[in-house]
Amino acid sequence: MTAVNFKPALLLNADFRPVSMVPMSLISGQDAIKDTLSERLSVVETYDIPIRTQGSRLGNAINMKLPSVVALKHYVSVDRPAPFTRYSVFIRDKKRCAYCQKELTMSEFTFDHVVPRSKGGKDCFENVVVSCSPCNTIKADKSLREAGMTLARKAIAPTVRQLSQIAMSIPIAANALHETWMPYLGPVTVYTNESDGRFPSDMSSADYWNVELETD
Template sequence: MTGAVQTHPALVLNADFRPLSYFPLSLWCWQDAIKAVFLDRVNIVSEYDTVVRSPSFEMKLPSVISLKQYVSLDRRPAFTRFNVFLRDRFECQYCTEALPAEDLTFDHIVPRSRGGRTSWDNVVTACQECNLIKGNRLLEETCMTLMRPVEEPTTFQLQQNGRAFPPNFLHESWRDFLYWDSELET
């Protein structure tokens, strides 16, 4: 087995053949994928050409697997910094500039020092410059406005937003499952 095996993640689909998550993309390392195959928890949908071997067994590495049991995605999304950025599409909600996550902060619309809570309806994505300009003030005390209304997203909304941010690596066997509703070439 060569070092190239380390770079063969498996796309994980729910039992309905949709990815569990688009952003971050639901991927398992090849070891976890093979373990799930042996535990009969997944079906192999597609394979890489790379083969792993033991003294008594050989198998092509799975590139796409589907869960045998459907996992409901109806639960409320966790309130995390990443999910706030994803809800807001990695755009400052004040100046609308799109930035990488490492250049973003989150801002309390009503500052914590003024009774604001850290919750979906009081936190937005902000660039560092806008966050500094707004500071410890209310929106009414600034000339700033929000790009869109602030609300708790559904898991479905986060999934939809995540589809706009393709990962750095896409194996060709994944494309049919990631972009199943995009326009087909004629």
């Protein structure tokens, strides 16, 4: 295959909505082409990047444009549990401290175990919340009652659908998006000022944000 600068494609469900917004469902250009050829996906939008291969005994020559938006031919349920990741917790809590509700930037927040790990608290959605540093320091290794603190909201384990709905209300960095994706993302708000740091746009941090966390 001709070497091209493969860009990711937005992956839509069979209903043409993103499979997931947290993290945004993207697949590599290579996979988008492979799964289109195997008829698992259909191409919805393309980049202006031609893809050509020579015909071979394995198949006919391919002559297409690199997909920018693809859709699954078979619907996958979005009422399944969301993956337990830092990013999921951050979005579920709407990037606010679960105790004082202060809105936090990417560099300000911490995670707190509601029931401290030292007291048997688990690593799971129901026990991990976003916290500002001052609240985390006050809470320390205490239970809510010992610390005299309360959660602003119950810490729930969200579904993919619930997290996607919350993500719609949080601005997304413009440089993380391609214009051909916009009609399929729903009513998202986009910001262009990188220094805002309101939403992870740095793909190099995907390992930190999107890797599923160990659960006890």
